[in-house]
Amino acid sequence: MLRFERVKIREEEPDNRTKSFTLEPLIEYSNDEATTEASRCIGCNICTQACPASLDIGGYINSTAIGDPAQTVRIVFENLPFPAIIGRVCTHNCEDICVMYDTGGPLAIRHLKRYAADKFDDYSKIMNVKRRGFLNRKVAVIGSGPAGMSTAYYLAIQGVKVTVFEALPVTGGFMRVGIPRYRLPDDVIDKEIRFIQSQGVEVKLNTRVGKDVFFPDIMNDFDAVFIGVGNHRPRMTGTTGSDAENIMHATEFLGKIALGEHVDVGKNVIVIGGGFTANDAARISMRLGANSIKIMYRRRETDRPGYPSTNADEEMEETLSEGIDYMWEVTPFEYVKEGNRIVAIKYWKNEMISDSTGRSKPVPIKEKTFTMDIDFVIEATGQETDFSFLGEDYAKRLKLTPQGHIIVDQSGMTSIPKLFSGGDSTNITRDLISAVRDGDTAVIGILNYLNIMDKVNEEYLPLLDRWKKFSPISAKMSYPDKIK
Ligand SMILES: Cc1cc2nc3c(=O)[nH]c(=O)nc-3n(C[C@H](O)[C@H](O)[C@H](O)COP(=O)(O)OP(=O)(O)OC[C@H]3O[C@@H](n4cnc5c(N)ncnc54)[C@H](O)[C@@H]3O)c2cc1C
Ligand code: SF4
Known part of the structure; x- marks a missing residue:
């Protein structure tokens, strides 16, 4: 019998969640739930x-439906080497356009990827990647x-020697020091x-380019x-009183917690901002023992970053x-200090007024x-890229947009030959899956540039x-007798 209703994703009780830094809010599907x-x-x-x-979402949902999660992982790996990470924190735009949206709810695409x-525990048991011998090319x-x-992954499996400087x-960037556990x-x-x-990817930790290597x-x-x-590089508001000791940028705050430090936030916390980072900073404050936490945003609820989407909801x-x-x-305009500590915040309420372009x-x-x-x-008022690692000469030659993003061509190459770029320093979407896509694009660009296609x-x-094409792995699964 056809079933239309989305299988409910069970959740941990909020009271239990806020007592733990590691308890995940969503409970994984059982085998039956996932296949259904x-x-x-x-x-x-x-x-x-x-x-x-x-x-190839249709392909890997199909392999999950027939009880073959290993195949699901293999299909995801065609373009993405982080199925369990993206299966938890992707913005999952795919679900917003699922044709089942109004028929029992969109497929739980993200959650099914996490399930598979x-x-x-170890992908090498199911991936069988036949790595190429060294192709005599080195990429940093x-x-x-x-x-x-x-x-690094897609170049290394082709036999390119890759060294990552971190x-x-x-390892992990904001996956590790931004998004909470x-x-x-x-x-x-x-x-x-x-x-x-x-x-075969070599990672050199504690190695800042521009300081430890040039x-x-x-x-x-x-x-x-x-x-x-x-x-x-944190962007602070510079509100009067910002020189106090009890104020921090959200990424610095979340980074400290991720690396095992404690931050004493007291009981009443204000978070300025409206995106992922503001929400995570607020929820971590709750776990640190605060009991009154307010996220202050200057626009309307419907103007917040990421809205409208199921992810934002x-x-x-x-x-x-x-x-x-x-x-x-609301617009905060002063942090009221006593000595070196902020004790109160002063703010105005806002009204939204349309300008000549119609934008409020x-x-x-x-x-x-x-x-x-x-x-x-x-x-949680945003960050920007710190380009000081480039040195003066290269900084002059690297072309940026007026908003400070690195400009790349369709192959991911910057204005400097042999230099490619991607992720938050380059795209405007600033999410994980776009960063992965930039990596995929650059891999093809680099292999072409190295003339080893x-x-x-x-x-x-x-x-x-x-x-525009087809998925070799899922095609093999659908037509095993036709495609060897
Ligand atoms: C709190 C928070 C929550 C988020 N939640 C989500 C979410 O739920 N879903 C989502 O899709 N996205 C989320 N994001 C956004 C997502 O994390 C980023 O878009 C993504 O990590 C960008 O990837 P990246 O590889 O470009 O850069 P990053 O992940 O930022 O990694 C860059 C790395 O480069 C290193 N580095 C910088 N300069 C140097 C140097 N000079 N030398 C050597 N190493 C250097 C840094 O230390 C860092 O490890 C969140 C971000 C934050 C901050
Ligand atoms: S849009 Fe929905 S129904 Fe169509 S392939 Fe994707 S998950 Fe399946």
């Missing part, structure tokens, strides 16, 4: 067009986030990075270079259910001032813009 949910898919693959990394990936990757590590003592457990990141490293030397020593440095639901409040349309702008109503007592301020194993090349 996957069986709802009609295989139209429209969702693939909404996936930045162009995964979590079945395996700067940054071990999703963009850098995807690039400033931090840990209750959304992305350490062992999940470890498993996927370990598999990438097992393909960019011009890397450009001389390697045949091509990929920049995946993300955006890690789910994120807000989880945050609200953990007891955190949102304050929409928040305008503070300054006649009335509001004041609230607080113990700690976290500013005739030596590569096509089966292991990331398949860009899949709807």
Whole structure:
């Protein structure tokens, strides 16, 4: 019998979640739940067009439906070496356009990917990647986030020698030091990075380019270079009183917690911002013992980053259910200090006024001032890329957009020959799956640039813009007698 209703994803109780830094909110599907949910898919693959990394979603939902999670992982790996990570934290735009959206709810595409990936502790048992012998080419990757590590993986399995330079003592970029452990457990990141490293990728931790090694030397020593440095330089508001000791940028705050430090946030915390980072900073504050946490955003609820999408709705639901409040349309203008500590925040309420282009702008109503007592301020007001590692000469030659993103061509190459780039330093979407897609693009670009396309194993090349082509692995599964 046809089943239309989405199989409910069970959740941990919010009271239990807020007592733990590691308890994941969503409970994994059982085998029965996963196959039942996957069986709802009609295989139209429209969702693939909404996936930045162009995964063969219809193909891997099909393999899950027939009880073959190993095949699901293999299909995902065609373009993405992080199935368990993306299966937890992807923005899952694919679900927003699923044709089943109004017929029992969109397929639980993200959750099904997590289900399949979590079945395996070690992907080498199911992947059987036949790595090429050394092709006599060396590539340097700067940054071990999703963009850098995807690039490293797909080059390494083709026989390119890849060295990743990472400033931090840990791998993973914001997967490790941004997104908290209750959304992305350490062992999940470890498993996927370990598999990438097992393909011959060398990672040099605690090695900041521009300080421990120099960019011009890397450009001389390697045949091509990929920049995946993300955006890690905090942008603070500079509100009066910001020089106090109890204020921190959200990425610094989350990074400290991820690396095992404690931060004393007191009981009343204000988070300024409205995206992933604001929500995570608020939810971590709750886990640190705060009991009144407010996220202040200057625009309306419907203007927040990521809205409208099921991801933005789910994120807000989880945050609200953990007891955190949102304050929409407010502008903080002073942190009131006593000595070196902020004790209160002063703010105005805003009204949204349309400008000549029709876009609404928040305008503070300054006649009335509001004041609230607080113990700690976290500013989740964005970051930018720190380009100082390039040195003066290369910095002059690297072309940026007016907003400060690296400009690349269709192959991922920057304005400097042999230098490629991707991820948060380059794209404007600033999410994991777009960073992976940039890595995929750069892999093809680098292999072409190195002039070794005739030596590569096509089966292991990331398949860009899949709807224009077909998936070799799922085609083999659907037509085993026709495709060898
Ligand atoms: C709190 C938070 C929550 C998020 N939640 C989500 C989410 O739920 N879903 C989602 O899709 N996205 C989320 N994101 C965004 C996502 O994490 C990023 O888009 C993604 O990690 C960008 O990947 P990247 O490889 O470009 O850079 P990053 O992941 O930032 O990695 C860059 C790496 O480069 C290293 N580096 C920088 N400079 C140097 C140097 N000079 N030398 C050597 N190494 C260097 C850095 O240390 C870092 O490890 C979140 C981000 C944050 C901060
Ligand atoms: S859009 Fe929905 S029904 Fe169509 S392939 Fe994707 S998951 Fe299946």
